[in-house]
Structures are given as C-alpha cells and as structure tokens.
Amino acid sequence: MDTQNAIAELLSSLGQRVTRSKSDLDLHARSESHFSAAPPDAVVYPETTAEVAQIVATCARHRVPVVGWGTGTSLEGQAQAFQGGIVVDFSRMNRILNVAQQDMTVTLQPGVTREALNDELRATGLFFPVDPGANASIGGMTSTRASGTTAVRYGTMRDNVLALEVVTASGEVIRTGTQARKSSSGYDLTGLFVGAEGTLGLITELTLRLHGQPEAISAAVCAFETVGDAVACVIDTIQCGVPMARIELMDVDSVRAVNAYAGMKLPEKPHLLLEFHGSPAGVTEQAESFGAIAADHAASGFDWATRTEDRTALWTMRHNAYYAILAARPGARAIVTDICVPISRLAQAIEETRTDLAEAGVDGPILGHVGDGNFHAVLLVDDSDPAEIERAKAASDRMVARSLALGGTATGEHGIGVGKLDYMQREHGAGWAVMGAIKQALDPDNIMNPGKLVPPRN
C-alpha cells in the first residue's frame, strides 16, 4: 500500500478537489452511528465518471482503499474508512441527467439526494418513492439497499434501480441493465451492485424507476390497545389487498417520545401511521376498508389528515421520531437495530423484544415499517457507561438471534458495514463464503471499502 504516492498522483490531476484538511477529514471520519471516528487519508470530490475511474485506477495501482461517500447517513459504519485510504465524496456528482417522462424513469448522478430529486420531479407528475427518512444520496441509498416508509407499496431500492454505470475495482467503467423495464439478458449485475455497500465498485450513474404522483392522498393515525392488535390489523389489511402506501408502527415508548419532542398529544398507546394513495374514489374506498378492519381490532382515536400541511406534519413527526427518542434521554447515543421477520411473526418478535429489553434494563423505543415486517428498537446508551453499552449490544444480539429463528434477517434496510458483520456467518452460513468468492473475483486486491460485508481476508 502506497497511500502517499497515490495522493500525490491524485493531487497532480485533481488539484484542490483532493483535500487533506483536518476539517474535511473529520467530517468524513464519522457517520450517524455509535462507531468511533476513522479519518481517511484524503477526501476526493470527483465531478465526472472519468475522474472516478482515474481515482480508482490510481488507488488500484497503489493498493490503497477506496471508500464511497454519499451523505454519510448510513448507520452501520459503511462509509467510514476504518482502514484509511481515499474517501470519494460524490456531492459534486449531483446532476439529474434525464427525466424520461413517458418511460417514467430518471437518469442521474449518484450524489443527487432524495429530496433534491423529488423537488426536481414535482412539476412532472412523477416522484421517486423510496424514503429512508434521512435526506440520503441516491448512490448511498442504492449501495445500502435502502427502503423506509413506502416500501410496502413501492418496493425498496432493489425494485427501483433499473440500470447502473459502475467503476469496477480495476478502474474500468461498465454499464449494467438497460433503459427497458425488464430483461433476461444474463446475470443481474444491477442487483449485485445494489446493496453491495461500495465493496465491488463505485456507482457513477443510475437509472431509476419513477411512479406517478397519486391523484389523491390521505393519511391517518390511530391507536390500538396492544402491539398485537396493531400488527393483526396490518396483516388483515394487506391480505384484503388494500394497497397501503405507508403503514408504520410506533410503540408506547416512541409515542411518549414524539409527544414530548413535537408537542403532540397522542394517547399513550401503540399507534399506526397510515397513508393511502390513489384516485379520489380509490383512496376513499381504501380508507373505508381500513377503517372497518381497524374497528375489528379495537382501534380508537382516528385522526385523518387529508390536507397537505397536516400530512407533512404527520410524516415530519415520524421522520423525526429517531431524534425525538434520542432527545428523551439527553446525552445518550443510539444503537439502532433493524430486524425484519415474516409478518406472521412480527407481533411475537416485537413483544418478545419489548419484554427482553425491559428485563435487561435497556431503553429501546420501537418504530417499525410493519407492512414489511421490519422494525427498529432504538437502544439508548450512555457513551461513558461501558456496562450499559454491553447490555445494549447483548440485547441487540438477542434480537438478531430471535429474527433468524423466526425466518428473518439481521437487517431489513440498514445493511452490514462493520456493525452487523458478526451476524453474516450466522445468517448466511456457506452463502457468506459465496459472497466472499464474488468479492475476490471482482476485487482481488481488496481495495473497495475493505473490511465491510464480506468475510475478512487473511
């Protein structure tokens, strides 16, 4: 590894867009999670695919680690350069290249953020639905296979990325997929790079599927006596074919936190937050169907939000719930869990988790994308209390064990990075070695985001 020579070469071609300033290294040292800071050796801001190819080729020649950086919101340390090397920050590759109105697709650079994309699309009648809450970059969302509140209706990044341009570990530029909506032409390389966390190459361009802005939208909250009732209501709703656009759970602890943080007055019970998309008549029909099912499960306190401002307030509350939970215990940090189970096992998984956390004395309000069977317990820890951190990590481990036993996964949407690496062998068994073989084949010198996702090299 010859980091200094690699940086010198990059400086000579990219000049000021290679930086080693302390502030820049610090900014790229941390991510929004509990992992300790890890400054890279340099940060580079490419503006074109050719520059990215040149950066990777240089790093390949000198065997220097290359780590992509979108907005740094990933929660498992994915974007941190724990082995040093070059962080490639995509914030200057933020152009929307083409909105294909009839094809309902957009082609763009990876540094475009979710909100910037939807602002740009507003006038077209189209939108990009995947919504991880944070205003993440499309390249980062693709690389973590992100989803969020709308996946129950519109799918995850896996379902919404059609084609990619990728710089591989050798610095070669390839294209995967086409502009057509489907293809049976060979291995699904697009799908392989989605969720690869930058360990197989850097994404320099993407084509995404878009969806029509719904003619009518309505949203609601309602309360249930138990989490079990709320989940049973979700299951029945989905079984009846009501095409929910969003269906989110907050447990009592989360409700208390958002009440305190956002000045809400929700009853202290588990709640569902819902959104319906469709034609005006369709939305009315969906809401009525849902209302009838919810009544069967003793729902109460319905509050409807059909006006845009009220809906925005509702989802802002939901998106800020993470910060509301953090604020519930000043000074605390969060270990965020992310298990996802078959929906038939969801109530059990949540109830067992609540009991376990209570017994272990770990604070962990629960929020969930329950239509997908996915939920987060946000485990609050005092950074200066190693025993508490240990208790929280042990509780997180038990959650994963519970999820795997129920046929689920350690991570529904946040990904592996370093934080969930220890669960890979348990979840995938011999399949993890297959991932390692693919990594070895496509990145033989292990320069692309080393130390993440695949089995460690000897």
Added chain:
Amino acid sequence: MDTQNAIAELLSSLGQRVTRSKSDLDLHARSESHFSAAPPDAVVYPETTAEVAQIVATCARHRVPVVGWGTGTSLEGQAQAFQGGIVVDFSRMNRILNVAQQDMTVTLQPGVTREALNDELRATGLFFPVDPGANASIGGMTSTRASGTTAVRYGTMRDNVLALEVVTASGEVIRTGTQARKSSSGYDLTGLFVGAEGTLGLITELTLRLHGQPEAISAAVCAFETVGDAVACVIDTIQCGVPMARIELMDVDSVRAVNAYAGMKLPEKPHLLLEFHGSPAGVTEQAESFGAIAADHAASGFDWATRTEDRTALWTMRHNAYYAILAARPGARAIVTDICVPISRLAQAIEETRTDLAEAGVDGPILGHVGDGNFHAVLLVDDSDPAEIERAKAASDRMVARSLALGGTATGEHGIGVGKLDYMQREHGAGWAVMGAIKQALDPDNIMNPGKLVPPRN
C-alpha cells in the same frame, strides 16, 4: 471428463432414477425451439436436495457437465446438453412444502409447475401471478427470469422470488434470502441465481411471494387503427396510474392467425387485450379510465369479458397465439424474437420491425407484452430452406441491433442460452467479462450448464 464413471457411480446410488434409454435421452435432447437435438449422456431424476447435492458432487469430481431440466419449454436452447453430460430432471421434486397464508408466501420444490401451484392455491385466496403462457416449472421460470402477461402489474420472477436453496458447483447446499419480505444483508445472491440459467448452481427449493386473488376481474379486447395508436394508449394508461393487470398487443398478422386458428372474428386491425384486477368499484373505475383514454386514440370494437368462461377463452386464445401463428404456415418452425425497449420507443421499434420484415420477405406476426415494452416477432421459417433461415436470422439480428440502439435489451424474458449468446458482448460490453469472472469464481471447472450465457472458456 469421465462421464462413464460418473454415470456408474450415480447408477449405484440412484438406481432406476438414472436413465440412458433412447426415449428418455431423446425427450431431453430437444426443446421448443429451432435448435438441433442434443441428447445428454444420461438423465437423472432426483427426489431430494441431498440427491441433487450428491449428483453435482459426483459430476464435479469427474468434471462432467450438469444441466438442469424443468419442463424444457425455454426457447433459446437453455436446457439442452450441447456438450453432453447429465441432465437433472426436476419433475419428481414437485412438492409444495408450505403455504404461509399470512405472509403470502409459498415454499416449494423447483419441479412444481405454474398451473399445479395455482391449482393448489385456489382455495387459499392467493395466487402466483407470473405467467409465461407455457406450463413451465417454477425452477425453470426462475432460472430464465421469466415474466409474461402479468409482469406489468405483478413483476417478473426477479420480483417474486424471495429465497432459494441452491446446490452450488461443488455440491454444497446454500440458502439465499430469508422468509422476510426484504433484507439488506449482503449481496443479493437470490437475485444472482434468478436468471442464471443453471450456470451457477441447481435450485432445489424456493420461497415465492404470492398475491391476493383479486376480488373482481374484468377483461376486454379492443381494436386500433395503427400499432402507434395502441401503444400511445398503453403509455397514457400507465401514466394515469391505471394499475393494469395485463395489457397485450397483437398486430394484424397475429390477429389473422388467431382468427383462423381459434375461429375468432376479430376485425383485422391491431388489438389490445386487457385485464383489470381490483375491488368491484376499483375495476369499474379502471375500466372507465381505460375506456376514456382508448377513445382518445380512436379505439373501436370493445368486447368485454367479465364472466370467468369468457376471460378464460380470451387468455387461452392469447396463450395459443404462438401455436396459431405456427399453424398459419403448416410445416414451418419458429425463430422467436424477444426484444424489450423503453416504452417511449416501443411504437417505433414495432413499426420499424414490421417494415423491415416486410422488406426482407420474412413472415413474422408480432405479439407483445406492451406494458413492459417487450414484444415477440415469431419468425416463420421452412426448416429445409437454408436461405430463408438465414434471412430470418439476419432480421432477428437487426431487431436486436435496433433494440440496443433504442436503449433496450436483446431479451426481455426468454434469456440467453445459446440462441442469444452472440448478442452478449454487444449488449453488455465489459460487463459480460464481469459475468464471466463470477462464473469462474463460483464454477471454476465450468460444469454447470457449460456453453450458455457467459463468455466461452478457452
């Protein structure tokens, strides 16, 4: 390669389920396409995953090719053992293992056929939507990434396979994915095996997503003056968010063929065949929206089929269209094309293809899954006329070139096998070598369905 010893070993453990009878070899020598027969050295009928693992391990030790076989309906020679070796026929692995009603999933063996699965599901209120027309096996459909008439609404096999059990090239058994609806845990191995045409391993078990049987269904046919009008109507319908369950095109030549074959009396114009799924009110609303849009494009001759028998007759006609086209020219064989383009380019692609075929003197009625931008010209050739075959193949080549120039793919749903191998470099460029590297990593001795999909080994 030591085929005789491999067969001897298999005979000693599997007995009569290893066959070398001429009739069995002949049956597995051909597929429903224009490729010449290629009998394997033996056919094996495993009943369990352990047997499949043993078969592959034996073949690996002796470096003998292993080719999976579902029902042999693939159209590009995928299931033919052109290099000899062992065909693994999955027809005895045809058990449905578990229908998870609340999770809306089914776990089954690969030899279950699409129709058998839906027969089994009928009473559950659920169904499996992917419909390639042929009564193919789920393992084969997964391996060709099949789709068909309902993909516009329900997606392709890529979207509907949740988890797999796979025997890899070394004879090891791995599991990919989980029973949860989504996951961000590592590379998407499930997606890698879907569409791999048995070149990376044999699938021995699958979990599929199911969908609720729609409460109401209605279907219709209508005629347009031009293909351009029909396609414009499709684009507008999708843009308006009408959730079409099926939207299929037949050009004039196809309409003539089905009229003759099925005794229909459709006007000799391009037609759309449609199906709407939803609640009774929803279906009515969809049909009205479609009707209004179709009127804008001068549609005529609407014929509605709300009764089950009428709908069945309509889709039987569509599914038999391939045979109707073949029957239009007795003794002819078919070279089936399968391009898929961005839908904004679909009318252009179809019109240019029709003109080209007319000029080249090639018979090629056109059918299409137009909601996806995918269509087939069924090129009729006289097997004893090499010049005609040449003309048809040249026309097929030009279709692919046209598709790629328009941002599309050589194959929307049929796959590569040997028939489309020559287009891989053109479509994928350096990405094809990446596929080759993955193949090399997971099947270093090149025993899994050799000669298909990836670049030839030297």
